[in-house]
Amino acid sequence: MQVHSEIGSMRAALAKCRARGESVGVVPTMGYLHAGHLKLVERACAENDMVVVTIFVNPTQFGPNEDLDAYPRDLERDLAQLAAFAGVQVFAPTVAEMYPQPLQTSVDLAPLGQILIGAARPGHFRGVATVVTKLFNIVQPDRAYFGEKDYQQLTVIRRMVADLSSPITIVGVPTVREADGLAMSSRNVRLTPEDRDAAVVLARALDRGEALLRAGAAEPEPVLTAMREIIAAEPRADLASLDIRDAASLDAVTAIDDRPVVILVTARFGDVLLIDQRVAEKARRSQAA
Ligand code: AMP
Secondary structure, eight states: OOEEOSHHHHHHHHHHHHHTTOOEEEEEEOSSOOHHHHHHHHHHHHHOSEEEEEEOOOGGGSOTTSSTTTSOOOHHHHHHHHTTSTTEEEEOOOHHHHOSSOOSOOOOOTTTTTSTHHHHSTTHHHHHHHHHHHHHHHHOOSEEEEETTSHHHHHHHHHHHHHTTOOOEEEEEOOOBOTTSOBOOGGGGGSOHHHHHHTTHHHHHHHHHHHHHHTTOOSHHHHHHHHHHHHHTOTTOEEEEEEEEETTTOOBOSSOOSSOEEEEEEEEETTEEEEEEEEEOHHHHHHHO
């Protein structure tokens, strides 16, 4: 497996693949890989001749009081996990390689990047959209793979690619969970054992919300109330946000109709902010009705 820390070396390897007519997939990550990331890699390997996994903890998407320094990193461990995948190359640049000078250019989405998590973390999606644009320009992939767990991020990237006419297919991959339902996340290792056990409350609340939607809930509010009660019963959970939005646009919904909606939740356990989501599809709701 080749590991590139420089843009030039990454580009040279990709040029060889393209000369052979190979298709290229990219899986952008911040490393500290787990089975959720590996599901994206597996999918990318199934659909492309060559796959680039990028590992870069991007400082520009962290706010001044966020967990940039505490974010877990272990490149050796990540490389060991990726060794199982033939045809994968890794792009793991330094901050100086990605940002040799202060940026004067950025990619901003409004309102999509400024609502929900974007409202709680000003500048976060500017950092994400800009670094993903840079990674897309470096790798020039045919397809790019993102997890549904970070649902707003996936929506932002889809919209960015559409708005900017990028010739890249964005593939969303369902959330991979621990056996008890907790969404896998690199941040889970920072949870205390007690908070780790408590964090499953998010999946339980989402199960309840989805069940109410599938049973025909006509408005978001009773669903949100039932979910808030479940989360409030777990004293270790500090609910930060809970929303039901149009699954495609993330617009607010006042009445639930046949359009798919997404339930978005963020909560703190200690100083660790976890996020999770659940899409309630039209077909599933109509079957249950
Ligand atoms: P991160 O390293 O957290 O930036 O995540 C890199 C990519 O992996 C993003 O597209 C995430 O949405 C995706 N991802 C993270 N956790 C999971 C999970 N549990 N299931 C599926 N995809 C995930």
